[in-house]
Amino acid sequence: PERLAELPIVTANGQRIALADVADIYVEDGPPAIKSENARPNGWTFVDIEGVDVGTYVQRAMEVVADELDLPAGYSVTWSGQYEYMLRAKEKLSYVVPLTLAIIVILLYMSFKRFSEVAIIMGTLPLAMVGAIWLMYLLGYNFSVAVGVGFIALAGVAVEIGVIMLVYLNQAYQQMLEGCQHKGVQPRRETLRHAVLHGAALRVRPVMMTSVSTIAGLLPLMYSSGTGSEVVSRIAAPMVGGMLSAVILTLLVLPCVYYLWKCRHVNHA
Template sequence: MAQRQQALAAEIMQDPDVLSLSSFIGVDGSNIALNNGRFLINLRPHGQRTTQASDIIRRLQQRVASIAGVSLYMQPVQDLAIDATVSPTQYQFILQNAQADEFDVWLPKLITRLQQSKVLADVATDLQNNGLSIYVKIDRDNAARFGITPATVDNALYTAFGQRIISTIFTQSNQYRVILEADPVAQQGMSALATLAAIITMYIVLGVLYESFIHPVTILSTLPSAGAGALLALMISGHDLDVIAVIGIVLLIGIVKKNAIMMIDFALEAQRTQKLSPHAAIYQACLLRFRPILMTTLAALFGAIPLMLSSGVGAELRRPLGIAIVGGLIISQVLTLFTTPVIYLAFDRLAQRFKRQAPSIL
């Protein structure tokens, strides 16, 4: 493994855009077996490169394709990441099955179908079921006679063959790593329902503010247009939906929701104080609130344009944020000015219908 990884390193360093690299081999927090290794490849500064990081990755993969006995998977490193798990590819998902035999049968079939897809590349799996294995049967009677439990046998075998790392020992010439990982089950809890809890909280706050169960939905109806605009802009520009782009979409939620709040708040106040009809109230709200809505939207849009057009060091990190904000604001601004009044009137008629159908209590 060391020889093959050194061969990969030699080929990688031949690329003109590669500045340096670090190589790791052996079992640690990222490598699960002795036949796995890692590279940390440092590229030259942005202004000195000949192309983008994604193009450099494809070029390096073609360069090392002729090296037999080893496979190299590369992905650009992000400063912000959702998951701390180290994987060979950019996206990953987990398969689970209580029946190991069925898992061994269907996983290779799934990998084969994914590799045949034209929109996917570098499909990999961390399943290693082709190695040697042995079945251990404990003589429980003799073990009990000496006070040895199955747990003791299991711990002894795991310590001997499982490469259990529980501390870091520093010596004069070497250091021995200790890895302590959280239980993966602890990462699968109610915290995954946080982007849903936020929307429910917004609905409750808006419901209390406007004393209505329906009009908060009118305000929240503007959010899909912002998300669709951001995704469309990212697709057109060829950028992925990374963490920075998700942050841009979160920022859009507050900016776009503000447009509907300005119209709905004015319309409800006009209905209550001026006794206007819903149609007249929302029409007047659109006329009087158009200027502040346009001013605040343009201020946010012009503030995001430098992020979208930025260049230089770190531009890859900032550009998706600006693209998501600009695309989401353009699409949502055009749609919400027309759809919000329509939804407002539709929900108002629905509320009036429920009031007429509700039984009166004498």
């Protein structure tokens, strides 16, 4: 700085003076570059978060900034980065999720022609969600856009397993009715129970194969490392946890619900 202060400069009238005569030369810390956006100078503050999702952190940070920071006129604070991407994705998920469920309901109704059977299959979703939420809790994952995508994928797979079981339960029920009609007897609860057990037993192996193969394919993604692993692991985790609980529902709860539903028809007959 001392040598820089002695730098000669020429004034408008041709006089030579030192730079120190018209300026103070000193060294201080400052930004490496002056950035601007929308014709306004701006500064960026980067934050690494851990143990909490981006949305929750930003909401808490907004409250602290609003309480503790009094911005002068002309200054403003904008939250960007992953939080901005999350808001855009949430906006899309707000209509993608209902649209997905509506498509599932329409396809199920076109297949079974009864809203009662559609309701039974859609009942597989809550228990599948329970397993997904528990696994996310055990892994310490917070809700994010990637997790939302995993839940959407889980809904499709869980419904598929329920359809596999319900189709064979209906076949066993129809065979029971045909057998009772051939023998000239009325169907009874005991006959219905055997038919439900027979139909459910036929689907144990296909359901288990579907679930195990899906889980085995997702486990490497859930425990992967490297570029993009944080995203794919949060997509895979809800599906793995949901598949575990969906199998329990499909093999144990769904046949019981079907039996109770058909008992009304048997009693009426």
